[in-house]
Amino acid sequence: MGAIEVRGLVREFKKGPRAVDGIDLTVAEGEIYGFLGPNGAGKSTTVLMLTTLLPPTAGTATVAGFDIVKQGPQVRASIGAALQEAALDRFLTGREHIKLQGSLHGMKGADLKQRGDDLLERVGLTDAADRKVGGYSGGMKRRLDLALALLHSPRVLFLDEPTTGLDPQSRSALWDEVARLSREDGVTVFLTTQYLEEADALANRVGIIDHGKIVVEGTPDELKAEVGRSSVEIEPHDAARLADLEGALAPFGEPMVTRGTSASIRLNEGVGDVAAIVRALDAQGIVVHQLRLREPTLDDVFLEKTGRSLEGSGDSDEDETPTS
Amino acid sequence: MSAVLATQVLVISERSVRRTFRQPASIIPAIIFPIMLLFVSSGGLHAAANLPGFPSVSYFDFALAVTFMQGAIFATGGAGTDLATDIETGFLSRLSLTPMSGAALVLGQLGGAITLGVFQATCYLAAGFIGGATIASGVAGVVVIYLLVILMAIGFGSIGIAAALRTGNGEAVQGLFPLLFVLLFLSTINLPLDLIPITWFRWVATGNPITYLVDAVRSLIITGWDGPALATGFLVAFAIAVLGIIGSAAAMRGRLQRT
Numbered sequence: 098m099g100a101i102e103v104r105g106l107v108r109e110f111k112k113g114p115r116a117v118d119g120i121d122l123t124v125a126e127g128e129i130y131g132f133l134g135p136n137g138a139g140k141s142t143t144v145l146m147l148t149t150l151l152p153p154t155a156g157t158a159t160v161a162g163f164d165i166v167k168q169g170p171q172v173r174a175s176i177g178a179a180l181q182e183a184a185l186d187r188f189l190t191g192r193e194h195i196k197l198q199g200s201l202h203g204m205k206g207a208d209l210k211q212r213g214d215d216l217l218e219r220v221g222l223t224d225a226a227d228r229k230v231g232g233y234s235g236g237m238k239r240r241l242d243l244a245l246a247l248l249h250s251p252r253v254l255f256l257d258e259p260t261t262g263l264d265p266q267s268r269s270a271l272w273d274e275v276a277r278l279s280r281e282d283g284v285t286v287f288l289t290t291q292y293l294e295e296a297d298a299l300a301n302r303v304g305i306i307d308h309g310k311i312v313v314e315g316t317p318d319e320l321k322a323e324v325g326r327s328s329v330e331i332e333p334h335d336a337a338r339l340a341d342l343e344g345a346l347a348p349f350g351e352p353m354v355t356r357g358t359s360a361s362i363r364l365n366e367g368v369g370d371v372a373a374i375v376r377a378l379d380a381q382g383i384v385v386h387q388l389r390l391r392e393p394t395l396d397d398v399f400l401e402k403t404g405r406s407l408e409g410s411g412d413s414d415e416d417e418t419p420t421s
Numbered sequence: 422m423s424a425v426l427a428t429q430v431l432v433i434s435e436r437s438v439r440r441t442f443r444q445p446a447s448i449i450p451a452i453i454f455p456i457m458l459l460f461v462s463s464g465g466l467h468a469a470a471n472l473p474g475f476p477s478v479s480y481f482d483f484a485l486a487v488t489f490m491q492g493a494i495f496a497t498g499g500a501g502t503d504l505a506t507d508i509e510t511g512f513l514s515r516l517s518l519t520p521m522s523g524a525a526l527v528l529g530q531l532g533g534a535i536t537l538g539v540f541q542a543t544c545y546l547a548a549g550f551i552g553g554a555t556i557a558s559g560v561a562g563v564v565v566i567y568l569l570v571i572l573m574a575i576g577f578g579s580i581g582i583a584a585a586l587r588t589g590n591g592e593a594v595q596g597l598f599p600l601l602f603v604l605l606f607l608s609t610i611n612l613p614l615d616l617i618p619i620t621w622f623r624w625v626a627t628g629n630p631i632t633y634l635v636d637a638v639r640s641l642i643i644t645g646w647d648g649p650a651l652a653t654g655f656l657v658a659f660a661i662a663v664l665g666i667i668g669s670a671a672a673m674r675g676r677l678q679r680t
Contacts, residue, residue, distance in 0.1 A: 148518060150517060150518070150678065150679050151678055151679075152678060152680050166680045167680075169680035172680075173518055173520065173679075180511055180515070181511070184510050184514060184515045185510075185512070186436070186507075186512055188439065188443040188444065189439065193436070193439065197432050197433075197435075198515070200428060200429070200432040201432060201433075201516065201519035201521045202519050202520065203520065245515070
């Protein structure tokens with residue numbers, strides 16, 4: 098049995114459409130599962146159901162082996178969650194948050210203090226632990242949020258858009274920590290994101306959700322391979338040789354639209370063609386000014402499956418604050 | 422109460438108290454405003470003490486009881502607004518992911534309201550003593566005043582908590598504040614019930630539960646041990662507390678949808 102098993106999960110709201118419309122998914126123990134989709138796709142509603150905070154309208158799901166409807170307390174004891182927007186009390190210090198949350202989880206005394214100190218150190222907040230959270234940066238809040246989610250050593254970790262609004266350095270640090278948790282501690286991570294590079298960099302497998310339905314699922318490489326081949330764009334040193342360049346590239350793939358100062362093709366055989374292309378250009382005396390190799394992205398996958406680009410889509414259609 | 426529930430109540434209360442006392446902008450008015458009103462009203466209405474039938478005490482002593490009621494109303498706003506903020510920011514969801522029980526959340530929030538209420542009461546008593554008031558029922562009477570204050574903090578605090586859980590909106594909770602103040606002014610805060618001359622006002626004041634809370638505290642300050650006033654006051658305070666807690670529990674069930 099997987100760490101997360103979902104079958105036909107549905108959530109309807111009285112004054113809206115089906116936020117989640119019959120999804121099925123399985124996440125293996127220790128896996129990082131990236132749940133990718135635009136705002137309003139149903140990601141956060143799914144997380145709320147899987148973390149037992151919102152009852153599903155239909156369908157079943159187990160998390161860490163426990164039914165999310167019938168065994169809510171056992172599910173909550175087995176999971177950690179950092180939900181959207183680090184929900185912290187700005188009047189409490191980082192250490193006071195640790196104490197509050199640890200005590201509610203039944204931890205106490207030296208064990209709680211030691212675990213709290215270890216986690217604060219791991220997320221780089223030891224020096225700031227006794228400062229009020231109101232003075233923390235966005236990245237510090239997210240790191241404290243992660244430490245709190247890990248306090249009771251959960252088997253499954255839910256991260257709902259954990260890096261939204263973070264600077265690149267904080268984002269990278271959080272990615273490292275999440276990857277380490279999966280790799281070294283065997284924690285299963287269910288990660289929602291609208292950032293393609295985040296899913297690509299972190300997730301062992303990705304599910305893309307749109308309008309409440311999972312439109313495709315697989316490893317990032319499988320998904321990208323499914324939608325297309327790599328492409329290459331070459332700009333000649335001498336713009337007058339552009340037509341020659343296009344002719345030289347023709348045997349290696351289909352031409353693609355470019356800016357006019359370069360030629361681009363979708364490669365027949367993938368990146369293995371590049372060496373042959375360079376040799377062909379050299380043989381014809383075409384000097385290359387720039388060569389860009391482009392792999393298919395998850396956005397290409399999204400475009401292929403939904404007919405629109407994920408980048409910048411669905412900005413206003415929030416599903417994060419459902420009202421029943 | 423089980424040990425687990427007691428621990429949960431304790432840590433949530435502790436957080437509530439810390440949070441309250443780290444917001445001077447909300448706690449200072451809750452202390453200063455009732456004391457200012459005490460001095461202003463006793464300065465302006467001191468001649469009322471000369472009315473036939475008015476208790477034979479200074480108006481300052483008579484008005485001192487009102488500060489405790491105002492403190493209870495501030496407790497309503499404080500406990501409710503803080504909880505509404507927790508709902509708005511998602512902090513309640515964070516707590517909901519722990520084994521915290523709904524009862525612990527309500528009782529813990531009330532713990533914060535009680536602590537604030539006791540602190541306020543101490544400040545009001547100190548202001549009263551500085552202003553020359555005496556407590557006719559003595560030291561034991563002061564203890565009973567604190568008991569009433571605690572019961573009122575529970576009652577009015579739980580009303581604020583119920584409103585917060587029902588609406589999830591801090592502004593809606595703050596909307597209770599002027600309503601309760603209107604209720605306060607439609608009671609016996611300025612004159613004893615027997616001396617209120619306007620018929621409709623007297624009817625409203627007679628049916629107004631705040632009248633009996635004010636009269637109970639006032640009896641301890643100016644009369645001594647008035648059994649009927651105390652019994653009625655405690656009964657009303659207890660009834661408000663029970664209704665408030667029932668309302669909070671019902672609202673909690675609606676708010677916490679977790680399985």
